[in-house]
Amino acid sequence: MQADALEQIGYQAESGPWRKFCLTGAKELREGIKKLPVPGPASPDAVRAMTLDTLFDYFAVRLTREKAEGKLAKEPSASVSLSRNTLNDLMLKQTTLKDAFAKGDVKITGDPSKLNYVFDSQDDYSLVAVNR
Numbered sequence: 001m002q003a004d005a006l007e008q009i010g011y012q013a014e015s016g017p018w019r020k021f022c023l024t025g026a027k028e029l030r031e032g033i034k035k036l037p038v039p040g041p042a043s044p045d046a047v048r049a050m051t052l053d054t055l056f057d058y059f060a061v062r063l064t065r066e067k068a069e070g071k072l073a074k075e076p077s078a079s080v081s082l083s084r085n086t087l088n089d090l091m092l093k094q095t096t097l098k099d100a101f102a103k104g105d106v107k108i109t110g111d112p113s114k115l116n117y118v119f120d121s122q123d124d125y126s127l128v129a130v131n132r
Helices: 002-012 016-031 044-049 052-062 084-091 097-103 112-120
Strands: 078-082 106-110
Touching: 002 016, 044 084, 052 084, 078 084, 078 112, 084 097, 097 106, 097 112, 106 112
Parallel strands: none
Antiparallel strands: 078 106
16 A cells, blocks of 8 residues: 555656655565665675775774784784785685785785784675665
8 A cells, every 4th residue: 555655656746856755765665675785895806996005004094993903913924925916816805815925926024913903894885684
């Protein structure tokens, strides 16, 4: 009955947005809300197009304080050498630090466990659907 009422209001609405709101509401009441795939935090093209400064800013934004608290050193305890392609793959989670290190794509001097903390402290900020 609610769907029928919204549908009639939508048909009579003069404003395009209000017509859409009402007709979409009627459709959702009848068929339910359609589950859509949630995109990842950044597309591969976006990550590849970022400058290194922007990429590290993006990396810093994804760092979760709760996960990193008490685990990261105030002074650098490891130095990393890797190609930009390997860094992109790590940021996109197309490879792991362990796999890249095993392949020789990453060279680490110092304490490698600290570097694992940095990557393990990243969050994807996935969107969560709210059920009403």
